[in-house]
Amino acid sequence: MKPGAKRIAILGAGPAGLTIARLLMEQSDHSVTLFEKTHRVGGKSLSVRQGEDLIEFGTCYTILSHRRVMDWMREQGITIQQIVPHKIDGIPARDFFNSGPGAPLAVQGISYVLSRRKLLKALNSDTPPQKALEEAATPAVDWLRARNLGKIEKMMMRTVTGMGYGDLKTVPIVHAMRWVDMDLILSGTLNKIYMPVEGWSEFWERLAKDMDVRLETHVRHIDRSGDQHMVVLDDGTEETFDALICAMPVDRFSALLEPTESERVVGDSIHWGGYATTLISSEDWFEEQIEYYSETCLPGVEPGLLMSARREGYDAGLGGHLYIANQLPGDYTGPELIEILREEVTRRGGSINAVIQQEVWEYFPEYDPGAIRKGLIARMRQMQGERQTWYTGASFSHESVANICIHNEALVPQMLKALG
Template identity: 40%
Template sequence: MNQMRAGGRGLAIVGAGPAGLSAARLLRQRGAGPVTVFEAQSRIGGKSLSISHQGIMHDLGTCFSSLAHRTTNRWMREMGISQVTLGKQMVDGRPFMEFVRSGPGPSLAIEGARYLALWQSHMAAVAARRDDPDVIATSAMSIGEWLDKNRFVRVKRFMLRAITTMGYGFLDEVTALQAMRWCTPALIASGMFSQLKMPVEGWQTFWERLALELDVHVGEPVEGVERDSGGVTLTTRTGVYRFGQVLITVPLDEAARFMALTERERFVRDSILWGGYTTTLCSVDKWFRDYDTESYTAALAAGAQAGRMLGVRRILNAGDREDAHHLYIAGQYSGANPDSVLAEKLAQDVNALGAKFESVVAQRTWKYFPRYRSEAIRAGLLREMASVQGEARTWYSGATFSHEAVSNIVAFNHGLVRRIAPALAA
């Protein structure tokens, strides 16, 4: 297909990860388009990476769904994709909720109600008054500082599991705004009432089925994007295309390789600090089978050394297969460590718990969780991130503009496509 002409129409989406594919699906459901998705890799799904081992799908990227995943949960039901519920969770050998409830101060119910009120107030203020100095100050502080300021003991313990174990950073580094985007009432309810699930066939299988009804060009990296008053010219190795609008879902520092950024776009790019998160599917003998996950607070504390095992989950969809019960997936902050060193550190942590680390089956290090610089928020990041939407016929989605979690990305896209659809019809 070659669409080179003076005036472009339709939308090009750069990136066939959760952001690009869900946006394409939502636009299709609205009857907006045409929409074409370009993916540089030979597979789709982005950080939703599922691999098959011993006849079982293992998710090395996106893993859980929660009550907050309303749209993707519905899509899975429509596709006939079943999910298995995450069972007992542990922290340092204690049940997760026992760990959360422990310590001095008001009960979890009282803390939870107070957190809900403060969460609702701040998120509403961000939506209505993003330039308000008080809103900016709260958004820019670390979530650890915010929790201590508001005397949250149990909510802080919950966030160690919900944020740090999941690869979203230490509590003294993550901004309060980004932590609150993830720790919604629906997410907290999911953790408290055992409503975390995983698709049996893997997240990548889900995205592959969703993409069957979309126009997706796999293995076709974008080499150039030029924007002008009449449209967007997009160049790949196979041709030159002309569109009316473009949606960028890859990180801005990567988009800068094929597109000249505006001043606003450069500011947003430079306001982000990317982390590294490594997931490892490993074979371990003599380890736990009577619960599903465990987190380790020594690795979750502020200042903990990169490479420590943050948490681990056993394979939930193995059923009664005895040959699969020795498989686990562990998470680590990568730091500057090469994969081989991370594997050594993981083996040391596993063996120190009395288990026997046998081998690495698969390992993946991710460019992960774009953390906002606090000084950038104070300098107007939220305003600039809103201002770049639609500027120069360009829209943005993905982890930078919402959160790393699929639930946040899809929720963000619901609002975004309501703005893109009229632009496509103009």
């Protein structure tokens, strides 16, 4: 190690852990070690080969806000391919958004972006005014309707509910705002949406190849009582570090150590939702690349229903065309979701020949509105660096690789300054 370099432990080698490791390696001489409990890097990115086809069960797309990630993809020799313009209820996405009530989409877009900027700026102050906290906790649909943003509501049905980021009837507007920014509006209307041809899993493996990643490593306990942090593994091995980065769910991180007040409050204020992706085969379903169904993304809709499906290829041995079908699991079990899916595919004009693989993800950490009103977001900012511990991942930004990477780009300079 170079003189003055510090040892940093990162818990979790998903997108959050890998992107912050990469930024630290680019910008400092500190030594970075990632502890990952599973046998692979990438977390909720999972590309599975089925014959000729590569199926994404987790992370799929990049949009304009994935700039940094796409730069790294190019650097790693990953081919980035634009997807074909997608349709919602059989009509082009832009026409679907435009079918919402109110002023033209461009006018609503500007109005939304200005209101968003104002609220996020207020929330970013050291002591956000109570009015801003109340506004941030407002259910998305109420906030949008109070401002006559009917076309933006239609866009959010697709890009918020349709992507598992909460029911517009209940999800606090601050969550929707973190994701729906100018980049997303432009990406959605101009179809600037891409996928990595070699797959997300391959990308993360290539990015991680120069990193010290300890796979299948179970951390039993972390002791922060001394000057340095001691990480104790299941086999009894101990290693000391100058700083820790939590890149795994914070509630489970807290179970590994004596949590601070903020770690406890944040863990208690987050409710994890889910997202189910099921690979099925059919000989008689749709021929488009992707289909979205608006009816199942309406505010207040029941979980389990089919929100969208993507055609992934053809494999006669597996029963025909392959499709990834997306459902919000709610409290349903995997087999129950498959039963609902069979009915849903029939309702949408197809029939399932085989169910090949299902993944039910822990997904979208939603903040309790009461905790937002009590200043949760400022607390999450202010706890960074307490006890030489930093936090990243979906809970601290948003459930998207773009947001996570942008969060890390802002966090790393703060961290480096604090580490000296």
